[in-house]
Amino acid sequence: MSTKTGPQRYPGASRANWYQDDFGGDAMQVNVVVLHTTEGTSLPGYGGGSSAPNLTAVPDLGAKKLRWYQHFDVETSSRALVNLRGGVDTNTLNVCQVELVGTCDPKTHAKWRRSGSAHLYWPEAPEWALLGVARFLAWMHEEHGVPLSGPRAWPAYPSSYANGGGQRMSGARWQAFEGVCGHMHVPENLHGDPGAIDFSRLLKLAKGDLDLGDDEERPAESRPRIPAFPGRKHFRAGAVGEHVLRLGKRLVERGFGDHYKVGPSRTWGEADRLNVRDFQKSRPELRGDADGHPGPLTWRLLFS
The missing domain is CATH 1.10.101 (Muramoyl-pentapeptide Carboxypeptidase; domain 1)
Structure with a gap:
């Protein structure tokens, strides 16, 4: 599909590193979010935009919040995945890609910690960081209909590299997939990010932001009744x-x-x-x- 629907800019995201004018992608209707980790501590240059995702989330460790940068419209294909000729579409298959600045590699985490390099290790991400990602996923669910679901297997790096954890989707499964997954799940790709991120917690926080989860401490009848959006x-x-x-x-x-x-x-x-x-x-x-x-x-x- 080529018709865009819904807002194309994530509220509050900076466009200081906007690449769509130089590397225009294909228009699409997004039904998948792919999560990456940068394996770095700051906003990447992405080769001037030639390998950029749609958005990047940069942890502000002092303020305990994510700072968002948008590089492409939500429903314009970005460029952070391997996309082989003659294979399945990856970058252009209705995918919004998000880079999370930090690492999923326990060895890198240990090295940076020893050197005193402030960073975020996503498999042990603090609640504020997970909440920042979850709010984006909730927004993508509400505004673009991306399901708040995804693969069960999120193996730890380095077993997630290539298909060491058996998590990589087949071409047919990828083409039928809708929801949230990691770089490590995408066919034709070898990278193992974002590793063992707490995906179940992400979904719980996203659904909580939308008031979709079960809250035993708050009876349903006490919640404000919100009429369904008619379209x-x-x-x-x-x-x-x-x-x-x-x-x-x-x-x-x-x-x-x-x-x-x-x-x-x-x-x-x-x-x-x-x-x-x-x-x-x-x-x-x-x-x-x-x-x-x-x-x-x-x-x-x-x-x-």
Whole structure:
């Protein structure tokens, strides 16, 4: 598929290292996220962009947060995977690629620790780092429909190199796969990153960010009920329906109805778009995509 859907920029990600203008990729509808580790301690140069992923997450160890850099649109193919001629598509198979700065190699980890080089060892990543990745996966799930699931086998490096852990997908399995995986799972590739990252914890945190998991300490009836997002087609110029009116009424309730001259109606118009944009600008999760067009994340935040 070549039609892009959903926001293309991850909110808050820097475009200081943007490579798409020099290395334009193929348009695609993403249904896979591939996680890499850089095996380094800082933002790579990626050969000027010739081997760059879609995004890079750089740990700020002092602030205990990830700083995100975006190099390609989410739904434009990037260049961090081996893609052999005559084989299966890898970079261009509906894949958004994310590099996590740090290492998955226990020997490298030990060496850097002995030398006093501050770094992040992803198999033992602290909660704040896993949460940073999980929030990105939650955003990809809400905005692009990437399933919060993936392979069961995440063997430790170096057994993950080549196919030492038996984790590498066949071409047929790869072509049918949707969800989250590692570089070590992709066919035609030998790299073993990200090794034994705590994938089950990542998924739990991502689902928790979306309130999709089971929370025994918080009864379901105490959670705010959020109506299901009806789809972007209901919020295009001239669209008419109850969903438009419901959104407008909620904007007014939340204090974002300044652009209505009389009040919300059942017909989507410029006043609706401007009010949605104002709400998006008020939320740090949405500032990078404050275009006035509601998606699943805007909807959830507005009704929560």
